[in-house]
Amino acid sequence: MTTATPRAILPALEKIYLPLDTFAETLLRVLAGALLVTHGYGKILDPFGAVGMVEGLGFYPGVFWSPLLSATEFFGGIFIAIGFLTRPAAFAATIVLLVTVYFHGIVQGQGLGGAEKSILWAAITLFFAIRGANGQSVDAKLGKQF
Template structure:
């Protein structure tokens, strides 16, 4: 068996015929992940934005004082940050802020509530998705791209 050197940074497909299907969908798949992540984060934050001071006890229970400051900030981060991520505007800072919120929920479920990995796994996955967009930013199918600028 001989070594095959590929000049591109992308490995060759085992089934090259499939490249005709999945290569054109590459950008669309990333956009779908961003839109769904942002939309679901906004939906999750909707209850908090309608009652921005409703989480005062929870945030203070986690050690974030004063709760009157952190509770509305949490609500805005989830709701407005989710909308920004979904449309791809200021994607990196919105995703970074959302990732911090999710890392706090990893701590909350995994350690404070004593649920361990199984209690924190969903938050870990969400934090990883938001980390991806905090580093990568939005793609060509975003408001950031239409403006020609990214943070």
């Protein structure tokens, strides 16, 4: 099966959006990673601070899962942002985000309205877990991807 690139309806616009393709993907990866770092910053300062929360979700022992959550958000966010070990970092972030979908949507009873940001975040990290980083990444500079 061959997948042909669709022809542009307005060919003149290709000169604008084709060069921005890599930039847009890199921007999405960097922003997603940076925002994960921001979200995980407080947790990494107190890696055992979420013990009660993770145990409340059924993840025992909390002293194991809480620091793992902290590291996944903070260091995983850094890895995603710079494009280093992108696939494993994004996969781990996707798992964390799917748990937050469950937490907001089911545990807190907020439904889709409460889980929609986590669903969007999970879709973004899943994209990078599957695709990996592009040429604008540490992975590309090293010439290797997981």
